[in-house]
Amino acid sequence: MSDHTHAQRVVIATVDDPLVLRGGGRLDHVEVVYETWGSLNAARDNAVFVAHALTGDAHAAAHTEDDRRGWWHRMVGPGKPVDTDRFFVICPNLLGGCRGTTGPLSIDPATGSPYGMDFPLLHMADLVEAHRRLLRHLGVPRLYAGVGGSLGGMQILQWMLDAPDIMDKAVLVAASARLSAENIAFSSVGRQAILRDPDFHDGRYFEHDTRPAHGLAVARMMAHITYVSPDSLATKFGHERDTTGVEMRMEPDYAVEHYLDHQGSTFLDRFDALTYLYLSRLLDYFDPFSEPSADAAIRAIRTRVQVTSFDSDWRFDATQGRRLAERLREDGVEVDFTVVASPYGHDSFLLDPPGYLDRVRAFLSPAG
Amino acid sequence: MSDHTHAQRVVIATVDDPLVLRGGGRLDHVEVVYETWGSLNAARDNAVFVAHALTGDAHAAAHTEDDRRGWWHRMVGPGKPVDTDRFFVICPNLLGGCRGTTGPLSIDPATGSPYGMDFPLLHMADLVEAHRRLLRHLGVPRLYAGVGGSLGGMQILQWMLDAPDIMDKAVLVAASARLSAENIAFSSVGRQAILRDPDFHDGRYFEHDTRPAHGLAVARMMAHITYVSPDSLATKFGHERDTTGVEMRMEPDYAVEHYLDHQGSTFLDRFDALTYLYLSRLLDYFDPFSEPSADAAIRAIRTRVQVTSFDSDWRFDATQGRRLAERLREDGVEVDFTVVASPYGHDSFLLDPPGYLDRVRAFLSPAG
Numbered sequence: 001m002s003d004h005t006h007a008q009r010v011v012i013a014t015v016d017d018p019l020v021l022r023g024g025g026r027l028d029h030v031e032v033v034y035e036t037w038g039s040l041n042a043a044r045d046n047a048v049f050v051a052h053a054l055t056g057d058a059h060a061a062a063h064t065e066d067d068r069r070g071w072w073h074r075m076v077g078p079g080k081p082v083d084t085d086r087f088f089v090i091c092p093n094l095l096g097g098c099r100g101t102t103g104p105l106s107i108d109p110a111t112g113s114p115y116g117m118d119f120p121l122l123h124m125a126d127l128v129e130a131h132r133r134l135l136r137h138l139g140v141p142r143l144y145a146g147v148g149g150s151l152g153g154m155q156i157l158q159w160m161l162d163a164p165d166i167m168d169k170a171v172l173v174a175a176s177a178r179l180s181a182e183n184i185a186f187s188s189v190g191r192q193a194i195l196r197d198p199d200f201h202d203g204r205y206f207e208h209d210t211r212p213a214h215g216l217a218v219a220r221m222m223a224h225i226t227y228v229s230p231d232s233l234a235t236k237f238g239h240e241r242d243t244t245g246v247e248m249r250m251e252p253d254y255a256v257e258h259y260l261d262h263q264g265s266t267f268l269d270r271f272d273a274l275t276y277l278y279l280s281r282l283l284d285y286f287d288p289f290s291e292p293s294a295d296a297a298i299r300a301i302r303t304r305v306q307v308t309s310f311d312s313d314w315r316f317d318a319t320q321g322r323r324l325a326e327r328l329r330e331d332g333v334e335v336d337f338t339v340v341a342s343p344y345g346h347d348s349f350l351l352d353p354p355g356y357l358d359r360v361r362a363f364l365s366p367a368g
Numbered sequence: 369m370s371d372h373t374h375a376q377r378v379v380i381a382t383v384d385d386p387l388v389l390r391g392g393g394r395l396d397h398v399e400v401v402y403e404t405w406g407s408l409n410a411a412r413d414n415a416v417f418v419a420h421a422l423t424g425d426a427h428a429a430a431h432t433e434d435d436r437r438g439w440w441h442r443m444v445g446p447g448k449p450v451d452t453d454r455f456f457v458i459c460p461n462l463l464g465g466c467r468g469t470t471g472p473l474s475i476d477p478a479t480g481s482p483y484g485m486d487f488p489l490l491h492m493a494d495l496v497e498a499h500r501r502l503l504r505h506l507g508v509p510r511l512y513a514g515v516g517g518s519l520g521g522m523q524i525l526q527w528m529l530d531a532p533d534i535m536d537k538a539v540l541v542a543a544s545a546r547l548s549a550e551n552i553a554f555s556s557v558g559r560q561a562i563l564r565d566p567d568f569h570d571g572r573y574f575e576h577d578t579r580p581a582h583g584l585a586v587a588r589m590m591a592h593i594t595y596v597s598p599d600s601l602a603t604k605f606g607h608e609r610d611t612t613g614v615e616m617r618m619e620p621d622y623a624v625e626h627y628l629d630h631q632g633s634t635f636l637d638r639f640d641a642l643t644y645l646y647l648s649r650l651l652d653y654f655d656p657f658s659e660p661s662a663d664a665a666i667r668a669i670r671t672r673v674q675v676t677s678f679d680s681d682w683r684f685d686a687t688q689g690r691r692l693a694e695r696l697r698e699d700g701v702e703v704d705f706t707v708v709a710s711p712y713g714h715d716s717f718l719l720d721p722p723g724y725l726d727r728v729r730a731f732l733s734p735a736g
Contacts, residue, residue: 121617214561248489
């Protein structure tokens with residue numbers, strides 16, 4: 001976290017008050033890095049929690065004192081659907097992450113060196129518990145809304161199941177309550193690219209002055225294809241290439257190849273391989289409706305829910321969004337579900353296909 | 369080629385009669401390994417050429433003296449659509465391959481050591497030219513039919529463009545006349561996994577007593593996901609896993625992960641990384657209808673064509689098959705195009721979705 005950012009840091013677990021994990025382990029020291037926008041009003045009823053996706057971070061939007069554009073600048077800001085003139089908006093880095101919040105590269109108090117693969121595997125509930133502690137630290141008793149796309153939306157679902165009356169409204173975009181077998185398959189291959197990279201060194205690459213750059217770049221390039229639609233790749237790149245006629249080249253030549261190459265290498269500048277492993281694995285195991293407590297948990301929900309899927313999203317397809325919405329409705333939750341037409345695939349949640357941002361804006365308005 | 373196989377070997381290019389390549393290079397020594405089934409009749413008009421796909425080989429079907437099941441045993445054999453009781457069937461290993469026909473691991477006559485990445489990049493026309501020389505060697509003046517799926521079907525298209533009256537009938541399955549940008553993108557990432565593997569050694573891994581096993585396995589696992597359909601993965605594997613409840617594991621746990629792992633490791637037993645690079649790259653550049661000579665070449669075709677796509681094939685989707693069929697029709701070729709319903713994705717061409725094999729059988733029958 002560099003000096004010019006608006007990010008703040010708080011310790012939310014200590015050896016006397018550890019974070020006990022869903023899987024049985026515990027973390028004796030947890031720090032959470034977060035950013036906020038706007039102000040908490042006197043009634044303390046205008047807080048909106050924004051949950052980031054697999055490769056996101058706390059910087060959802062710019063601040064007056066930090067004008068770097070955020071990953072959700074179309075959604076969050078003054079006059080935006082998540083209106084920072086109106087709401088007190090909170091966005092933390094996820095537990096297990098690599099942007100300040102405790103994760104696999106943090107120091108293990110038991111050993112004095114980074115956890116590496118000794119970091120415990122995390123469940124969605126662990127992320128939520130860390131963030132509920134952040135809310136307590138901020139003096140925020142409840143949320144006007146929780147908002148998230150992809151893994152972010154799935155966190156918001158877990159919030160409702162774990163704290164059924166903590167939020168008035170929930171906005172879930174391009175989310176799923178259980179990944180498809182194909183989705184798990186793609187994640188698994190991405191992880192194998194990292195785990196099999198000789199520079200991974202069983203997750204202790206930081207002791208070898210290296211990192212699994214090839215594996216992480218390959219994982220990212222592959223994942224990126226699945227986050228966009230075939231039509232968007234065709235429209236954007238077609239068959240444009242550097243060579244002409246019968247010339248050929250083994251190394252990248254087509255525009256779409258240069259684009260992926262760029263995606264892979266810029267990702268290395270901002271992301272860590274262990275976090276990629278941990279957060280993608282957490283997604284695979286997310287399956288809250290299969291838990292014995294699910295029926296009772298859903299019946300207890302006091303949140304109105306908006307679920308949005310995109311028709312060209314094939315990684316978290318509309319079938320998964322619909323199943324999520326229908327399961328909540330079955331046990332009495334009020335759910336507004338729509339499939340928005342968009343050419344952009346899964347990444348639509350970060351963009352502005354017609355109708356999408358207005359739909360969220362209307363739902364979050366006082367009358368919504 | 370082990371002793372018990374039916375495979376035969378022939379030299380089809382020498383320094384006095386080199387294979388001049390479409391891209392301008394030449395190969396001074398080319399051997400082709402092939403298998404045949406059935407007998408050429410006296411009129412020499414019952415030959416059927418079978419072209420294999422990216423990771424196939426000459427062993428399309430079993431022989432009396434070699435009962436190993438072939439990769440296209442459902443299509444080729446006694447009483448099968450490509451009926452070896454009726455036809456003289458020829459299937460060679462592709463140029464650039466790793467199963468006997470000259471490829472990147474063959475000895476470069478100029479250096480006395482394997483080509484590695486000095487092997488020239490190949491065009492589809494080069495594969496066809498090598499195989500036309502094989503036909504001459506076999507005394508086969510023309511073909512009753514050419515049959516192929518995926519890259520195999522694309523070779524048959526190139527045959528028609530290069531030798532417009534050499535075959536009476538052409539069967540193209542799950543083929544394309546130009547890959548989609550997404551298809552190229554997936555291939556590109558697979559190649560990057562190989563090229564960036566430290567054990568690749570710029571393609572001279574054979575001099576280091578190693579090979580890019582991790583990269584090749586990752587490329588295969590990723591590609592395999594794209595050869596099947598999301599529904600077939602869901603039906604076959606669902607969310608079955610070894611662990612239960614809140615247990616988690618970073619290494620493969622879900623059944624779909626074990627399956628991909630198996631796909632990756634068995635592939636290493638039978639395939640070479642350089643061949644994977646060369647043949648996948650050839651596919652990317654295949655774009656025969658964009659060549660200036662295309663109109664005249666199509667008008668000269670004297671072959672009746674059957675094109676089959678599968679509705680769940682998203683790697684070589686039906687849109688690509690339809691475009692291929694329509695372009696041929698525009699210039700007067702008689703084309704029967706159908707999209708067959710199948711749950712199996714691209715791999716459908718190797719399987720037997722209802723109607724598919726009967727459709728090919730009817731087309732190849734004397735009345736077809």
